[in-house]
Amino acid sequence: MDIIRELNGKSETMNCLKCFIILGCLREYLEPFIEEEITVFHQLMSEQCGCVPCANNCNFSNWNPTHNQPIPPFDCEVCTAWRDAILTHHSNQNGKVIWTNSKPHLWSQDKWQVAKVYMPNGHKNHNSLGDFDIAALLCLMNQCKHFEKFKLRGLCEKVSFVRNSIMHSPNYQLKKKDLDNYMKRIRKLCNVLVKHHPNFGSLSREIDEIQRLDLTLLARDNQAQNEEELEDKLVAALEVNRKTQNTQDLLGTEVEELEKTLSERDEEIKTLHLFYKEELKAVEQEASEPLWMKMVKFLGEKVRQVMSEII
Incomplete structure (x- = not known):
């Protein structure tokens, strides 16, 4: 295909692809770290606000987030206590806080409903760690004061800049020097986090390997893209697997009988x-x-x- 040959001839396109891959690796390394820390954070908040469930099913349906009403009001002591504690731990208290990301009646029960208040807009229907992209995780670490103890000193914003630059690139081109610069920003974040979670040390080695990769895109055969053929191949593979399993079961039975004899x-x-x-x-x-x-x-x-x- 001409488009594949054209892309393979552009090293700057491959640099952009490498950056995508490395950001994906960073997200995978951040997941267990954030899972652990948000669990700790929610437990601390529960000790402060209590873990009694909301009995009023509080929501934001009647709240208009204007300058005259910047904080959502509640007639519920449980949600009011959690709202105030969440705001206290928000680094942007006087700015825009995305309350509508979350479901307040679940704050005392669900750690991710609390975490979403520290994320950018657009996560209302996301309810687990796997639903959040790298931008959401970086924003969480930047805006939740619980993460201040790690002394990231603006490193999350610098990596967020990398992500935004790649995602909003008009032609997905990235010069070699810019790729190297972006990787330095990610490495600096890893060098701080590795002091608290050793698994981040492996990410630095993966960055080296990915940067050295000679990426080449391969065009798939047109027939392989045919849905019917792919289905036939899947059925054939399942049949082979079934026969293999039957053979294994038969051999297992024969072995048992031989052992008994x-x-x-x-x-x-x-x-x-x-x-x-x-x-x-x-x-x-x-x-x-x-x-x-x-x-x-x-x-x-x-x-x-x-x-x-x-x-």
């Missing part, structure tokens, strides 16, 4: 061994008797027979 034969061999051992012992005892002893036994037996006939 060998076990029974082993018992028979042990029984025969004991029998012949006793026989051999008797023969050895008989062979060890002196000749005169055998004659005495023979004569004694004859005397008993004669006596029994007389009597």
